[in-house]
Amino acid sequence: MTGNETNQQAGRRPPVAEALDALFDPETIAVVGASRTRGKLGQQVLALLRSNGYAGRIIPVNPSGGEIEGLPAARSLEEIDCPIDVVILATPVNIALDALETCARLDVKAVVGVTSGFSEAGGDGHANEARLRRILRDAPFRLIGPNCEGVVRPAANLQLTFSPMFNGLRPGPVAMISQSGALAGLMALRLGERGVGINAIVSSGNESDLTAADLLEHLGNDPQTAVVLCYVEELRDGRRFAEAARRLVQAGKHVVAVKGGRSRAGSRAVQSHTGAMAGDDRVISAIFRETGVIRAQESVAAVDAVTALAAGRRPAGNRVGIISVTGGLGVEMTDLAESAGFEVPVLAETTQQALSQYVPFYGSVTNPVDLTGVVLANPTYVGRCLAAVAADPGVDIAIAIITFVPDQQFIEALAEAYEGTDKPVLIVWTGAARSSASGDSLRDRAVPVYDSPARAASGLTALLPMKGEVR
């Protein structure tokens, strides 16, 4: 039985929107399994919730009562004397199931189950799953998970998770839905490093109740969301996911998806050519393309795609202008752009004249522009050259490639040139780790910065997908 069928059978379940509104902006959170013992899930959840500055009421729930992390603990959920927006379950599976039964009798809006030991576990897990489904059949709350890493919402200082991978994120346009908690952490960390802001992250786990399609609809419709990033292994409600994605794309938003487990062989006997030709992976690629979902080959490519899209600038066409402090990287970027279906046209006469003021005779002002090492001695030149290329009427997207950076002024000049144009700009900074200059002025503006031409090509492809998936 799928999660979807369960939902359809249940007439009395509360609306998804009501539960998720409460989940993402809760006034009261109960942490079941809150503990004083370092290393326990419940201790980590409570500590992260506290250290990230959540301002609402937190109620630790522990049978021994007393105080935990300086907060008065309830001995049970029943002891709590007010409505509870969110219950997070961080206990062994049997205690979690008992708590879910209690939640069904109380005024609880949403439950987040980081507890494992259900269908994913086999053996006893199946019995636990069956009990879970019985509880969910007419539960007055909605469940995220179980077997998930939790929920993160930077704007509400909300960290409902045991994982420290989501610390220090800033609010912004990206919503993330991941069936793998670890991949959510990897992607969040990398987006955070680039200054890309996050609206919400949901690790959806087993999706015994709320599915990726539910979350896509809700988070996608949130006006704060401009880009939705999804990692999925099994789409339980694929039709609704696809229809929701199509509506979001039509509304001008972006959906980037990584589909894991693509090599799963079909087990059903094939009666026809149609069956053989429409294999699982082919169909997913085709339907994603049809509905406007940008498919990324793996999670890092997806992050690269989202980094470019989150900047919120749309290219008018496929013509790329490239400036580089070195010939070799400019050539590689050109090759990658062209093989992704982009053009790297010769720049306009006036642009070439403008560039000639800064580029010595042994450089090149056509496209890709080879600035040569001279620009390293004149830190503002690189910014002026980027501005000149971005202003070219024959250029839709500008790419600036730098290696090591001589001083802070060099980076400030690039950031200024980025602000000075409405066109998409990507920056390849190969020497980031070794440079003395700080990239904060780029991060603060969430300028798409990549560490190699290949990674920048993933971002470029997402801006105007022409040939298949983002690699």
Added chain:
Amino acid sequence: MTPRETLEAWQRAGRRVVHEADAKALLARIGVPVPERDPAGGRCVAKLCHDGYPHKSDHGLVRLGLTPEEAVAAVAEMAARIPGGTPLIEAMEQGAVAEWIVGCKRDDTFGPIVLAGPGGILVELIDAAEIRLAPVTQEGAAAMLGTGPGARLLEGLRGAPAADRAALARLISRVSVFFAENADLVSEIEINPVMVRADGKGLVAADALIVLAPAVGNKEHDA
């Protein structure tokens, strides 16, 4: 009996793979052009259709380019070998400029989908089919035909006449709508090949197959 009632009757009778003669008769009722049956003259195709033998040519159950008299003799010979089959004698289509496959199936993830691409023997050679959620509108089907390597085949390669893309788009849309409306009863519909004539001259379904879903309460046999 409506086409849906026919499907239900087949399902009740325990049929799984519905043979070409019955499949075509049903598809003709929803507006799919099929070849003339039992023609008085011209070149004919002789077939023996049987649910148990969906791959007819592997069993010598297809003969091409016969006179009407030869066709009658051919089906008699086939019927003597394979009892219980349905003889089918049709006019042989000779004006086609492209052979296409049009298929529908229920995908485990997305539900009803429709596929269209270069068909006939090209299915074995290149896998260039376009896939969409079913049903597709006629405009959606036309967009499928304008995408991918198959588009150039339909345009007419190297001076060959262009195929009747409008007729093909109508057929794709019509079959996908019928499939999506009856996806609880049907697992797959496949027409392969559709013989597409030059622009304005239409097309015919040269072969077809319908795979029924198992009756409700019998789902475990589907896995």
